Amino acid sequence: MSVVTIRPANEQDAADLADLAERTFRDTFATENNPADMALHCAEHFGVAIQRQEILAPNHVILLAEVDTQLAAFAQVRLHAPKAGIAAPQPAELQRLYVEKAWHGRGVAHKLMLQVLATAMQTGTETIWLGVWEHNPRAIAFYRKYGFQVVGEHVFQFGNDPQRDLVMAATLND
Numbered sequence: 425m426s427v428v429t430i431r432p433a434n435e436q437d438a439a440d441l442a443d444l445a446e447r448t449f450r451d452t453f454a455t456e457n458n459p460a461d462m463a464l465h466c467a468e469h470f471g472v473a474i475q476r477q478e479i480l481a482p483n484h485v486i487l488l489a490e491v492d493t494q495l496a497a498f499a500q501v502r503l504h505a506p507k508a509g510i511a512a513p514q515p516a517e518l519q520r521l522y523v524e525k526a527w528h529g530r531g532v533a534h535k536l537m538l539q540v541l542a543t544a545m546q547t548g549t550e551t552i553w554l555g556v557w558e559h560n561p562r563a564i565a566f567y568r569k570y571g572f573q574v575v576g577e578h579v580f581q582f583g584n585d586p587q588r589d590l591v592m593a594a595t596l597n598d
């Protein structure tokens with residue numbers, strides 16, 4: 425039986441996180457998108473220096489999920505992330521949650537999400553929100569299981585392609 429461990433990322437994880445973040449992003453979106461937009465997006469958002477900076481940023485919490493010590497998933501939360509249309513003071517944003525394909529539907533995302541919600545709650549925030557591509561039905565179904573509801577939409581600039589993201593939000597309860 426596999427053991428899933430969730431822990432905060434540290435500076436030494438930057439290279440592994442950069443690799444995982446880019447690989448899972450490409451796995452998720454490459455087939456439905458233009459390779460040039462993908463290349464632009466990845467160059468701008470993934471790389472050891474970029475992920476190191478995000479790990480060290482005081483307003484970010486990055487959680488890693490390891491299955492039997494192998495990195496399998498990560499979640500990235502931005503604290504104090506105001507959003508138009510969300511009235512709660514100091515909401516948190518779930519910026520990224522990506523699981524290696526081999527671990528989809530096997531409880532890793534569930535464990536990670538529980539820790540995301542607990543972490544957000546510990547910061548005193550009442551609401552957590554996220555943007556999800558309108559053409560990502562599995563993620564939308566997943567978020568609904570944790571009480572996220574669609575509250576709006578925004579443009580996600582993917583390379584040169586302005587895409588429609590649904591904005592979903594959940595209220596955190598004690």
Ligand SMILES: CC(C)(COP(=O)(O)OP(=O)(O)OC[C@H]1O[C@@H](n2cnc3c(N)ncnc32)[C@H](O)[C@@H]1OP(=O)(O)O)[C@@H](O)C(=O)NCCC(=O)NCCS
Binds near residue numbers: 524532
């Ligand atoms: C989104 C993600 C974190 C969810 O984790 P998961 O382990 O796959 O999630 P689960 O299997 O627990 O839940 C997904 C739900 O979607 C449903 N689902 C599965 N495939 C689906 C599909 N093609 N369309 C719609 N719903 C689908 C499942 O039935 C499941 O609901 P259920 O528990 O009621 O059966 C994971 O799939 C992932 O990392 N995907 C790639 C990265 C990504 O899209 N991240 C989110 C970016 S905003």
